[in-house]
């Protein structure tokens with residue numbers, strides 16, 4: 001059972017390695033100068049966010065002119 005859980009965690013970790021599509025949920029810091037989106041809600045780029053963190057689809061984030069955060073490239 002423990003092995004199974006570990007495997008599951010490893011597999012879910014790998015999700016970020018999959019090429020995101022426009023339907024992928026991304027996280028955006030809702031500040032006036034927030035120009036980045038994040039695939040990982042625990043990204044250290046988001047930790048500095050003193051505003052609300054909003055969930056968007058990748059397609060929506062791109063329409064708003066957001067680019068991928070430099071920690072996750």
Ligand SMILES: [Zn+2]
Pocket residue numbers: 037038039040043044045046069070071072
């Ligand atoms: Zn990030």
